[in-house]
Amino acid sequence: MPGRRRRHRRRRPWLTALRWGLVVVAVAAGAFAVLDPFAARGPTPAAAVAGFPPAPVIREAPGSVTAAPDPVAVSVPAVGLESSLVGIGVDATGALVPPADFAQAGWFADGVAPGEVGPAVLAGHVDSRAGPAVFFRLEEIPVGAQVLVTRADGSTLTFQVTRVAQYPKTAFATTEVYGPTVDAQLRLITCGGEFDRWRRSYVDNIVVYASLVA
Template identity: 40%
Template sequence: MTTPPSDTARAKSRFRAWVLVMTCVALTVLAMTVFSDDEPTPPPARSATASTPPAGQPARHPAPKHLPRSKPVRLLIPKISVDAPFTELAIGRTGQLDPPPADNTNLVGWFAKGPTPGEAGTSVVAGHVDTATSPAVFADLADLKKGEVFRIKRADRRTATFVVDSVESFAKDDFPDQRVYADTPQAQIRLITCAGDYDRAAKDYTDNLVVFAHLK
């Protein structure tokens, strides 16, 4: 995977800063970032299962399961009644990442320069926990538990099913960039929103909630 927005620590740090701000109610200020304008090259296709080795040779481990690159269309999380369309998140003319429309509470964004959900690597999906007037799409994200599943419908008409590995909160001033955004040979996903207390002075939440999940 190409970790958001690149394999360099500086780029990942800047991407983290964007996620922390974008997913909150305070959407007017976004972190500056330096993503490449080039669309990343999809990884080469890999078989989901290993072939039978010739006699006398050791057995190979199965290749990690993943799907080809395809844009996400809809996020379905029955446990928390989420049925939401996707919008691409990219860099605007100002050099900042454009957030989803602030007036749409039922919308999730995905980092379009990274792996698509189901593709090998770590896909990143962000949504608002609330707005100035009402709860938003990820208001109940913390209710997900290990082992529960959610699905993403894709443009290629396939459905990627994910299994929750853990649901964790992190202080924004001690966010584990490497753990959240690290490259993986498997198809993984992170659902991210705000959590913790709302700091009225800073107009921001103190924590981030991250759902870690893998392709079933």
């Protein structure tokens, strides 16, 4: 700023030498480490970048039972939602990557399959520049509504919606959504809330929770 003098620190050679001496001792003792300035902040909220929450790491338990048939379609009659299902995965940050087709829903193929114990995850876009996408009416699904999942063997599972929640992408309820359950659960996820024009993404996620009834 004009009129303001910079304050110069007096050099202290003995202090500089002491600091370098401590570094040399630490290296010799094997105690030197490179500190990551971002480590204390925790993991980067991948969902805020990719648009969908980070998916859990799935490890198959020894002696596990035969996997359930893959899901091939989902429908929610209460809001006129119908879509075939394709397997989806995660990107380099661990965030779910929805299908490239905005009219297509996907299921997290590396996680729990619908009908197995645990939370099976379905995801899809809410809209695009062309208009509404496959999960456009997800937040309108009422509690008690049925979610029907057709499987590759021709069977159909019926889930009942227990609640609909909205979470900021910067504070997504990962444990609540992906955490273990004692029965077969279903999660349907899309974007919601306000649209951030700078990021070209919605600021929230909509999550529909449902439990297997038949």
